[in-house]
Amino acid sequence: MTFTYLHLSWKASKDPKRYKALFLQAKKDYLESLLSSQLFLNKTEMYQNGIDFCALDLVNLTGGY
Incomplete structure (x- = not known):
């Protein structure tokens, strides 16, 4: 994300x-x-598209699913 931001700045x-x-x-x-x-x-x-969401605290997520 930082690279994209810097590239867009340039x-x-x-x-x-x-x-x-x-x-x-x-x-x-x-x-x-x-x-x-x-x-x-x-x-x-x-918000513009009315998408509802809830945040989940996934501190132990390993990606091995």
Whole structure:
């Protein structure tokens, strides 16, 4: 996610007319996700599309299922 954010930042600096709005939205979402420790749930699209979710604490998830 950090690489994508940095790459989008670079693209916005090279072509602000095309990428500035997208970068600003990505920056807002990225900073909110860092502050809330939630990488995927805090997305505008989730709320706009009425998607309901609940967070699960999976501290012992190993991926061996």
